[in-house]
Amino acid sequence: MKLERQTKVINRLGLHARASAKLVKSAGRYTSSILIGTDSETVDGKSIMGLMMLAATQGTTMTITIEGEDAENAMHDIVGLFENRFDEHE
Known part of the structure; x- marks a missing residue:
């Protein structure tokens, strides 16, 4: 099964180190391929470095x-x- 959904970063600090770590921990519990991206870049949702490189801010x-x-x-x-x-x- 393949799913796609859009959501917004609503926390004030954006997708910083602690938020990225929580996301990687959650993603790591699943066998599915997880990609997370912005308009300009998409990364592996199980990679903390990739997520932090997105530099996603609030909004x-x-x-x-x-x-x-x-x-x-x-x-x-x-x-x-x-x-x-x-x-x-x-």
Whole structure:
């Protein structure tokens, strides 16, 4: 199964080191291929360096593409991180 969804970075600090680490930890629980990108670049969602290189700030629209057997669960968890501001209470 292949899923694609867009979401926005809503936490104040953007996709910084701690948020990227949470995203990689969540993505690593799934066997599906996970790609996350902006308008200009797409990276492996299981790579902390790739995610940090996106330099996604608050308000950036992210495209999440997940392909594999557990794509639905992975998409639910990853979009949830964005929607919950990576559990950052600002």
